[in-house]
Amino acid sequence: MEQKFSLHINSDLRLRIIEMICNSGEGHIPSSFSIVDIIEHLYGSVLNVKPDNATWSNRDYFILSKGHGAAALFVVLEKYGFISALDLENYGTKLGILGGHPDSTKVPGVEACTGSLGHGMPMAVGIALGLKIQKKENRVYCLVGDGECQEGTVWEAANIAANQQLNNLIAIVSFIPLELNI
Numbered sequence: 001m002e003q004k005f006s007l008h009i010n011s012d013l014r015l016r017i018i019e020m021i022c023n024s025g026e027g028h029i030p031s032s033f034s035i036v037d038i039i040e041h042l043y044g045s046v047l048n049v050k051p052d053n054a055t056w057s058n059r060d061y062f063i064l065s066k067g068h069g070a071a072a073l074f075v076v077l078e079k080y081g082f083i084s085a086l087d088l089e090n091y092g093t094k095l096g097i098l099g100g101h102p103d104s105t106k107v108p109g110v111e112a113c114t115g116s117l118g119h120g121m122p123m124a125v126g127i128a129l130g131l132k133i134q135k136k137e138n139r140v141y142c143l144v145g146d147g148e149c150q151e152g153t154v155w156e157a158a159n160i161a162a163n164q165q166l167n168n169l170i171a172i173v174s175f176i177p178l179e180l181n182i
Contacts, residue, residue: 015077024092051081065120066145118151146175
């Protein structure tokens with residue numbers, strides 16, 4: 001039985017992504033569409049977080065290494081109360097805190113500034129190792145794009161994670177399978 005992917009899942013979030021990016025003239029729709037369901041599931045069902053206290057010490061960490069998909073993260077953060085609808089409306093403007101990539105210095109719920117390929121996974125490994133050393137039970141989730149998996153930093157970080165037995169680190173690789181009719 002052939003299974004088809006439906007864009008009806010989280011279609012409200014996809015519409016918000018299109019509105020944000022079209023209104024600002026900045027952003028990456030395909031990168032955001034490819035990960036919005038994953039991020040929504042993590043925030044809705046998996047992560048131990050508190051929107052009213054984004055730096056809560058017992059939180060789980062989410063690192064969006066695939067920083068070009070930041071619009072997906074932003075609409076999910078708004079859905080779960082980390083940021084406001086006004087923040088989304090001001091996306092990509094001088095008045096706003098949201099831009100083309102995640103910025104941990106401005107956006108509640110963003111753990112790392114990412115966008116340059118291959119930087120999120122090493123940061124996630126560092127956080128997971130630090131938590132392990134402190135004997136904390138927090139988990140670290142890192143969403144990596146398939147393209148950035150060609151970067152050496154991703155593989156070096158994965159080797160360190162394996163060598164340090166970081167069982168508190170969950171790496172998720174996002175990819176879009178292509179159907180070739182040859």
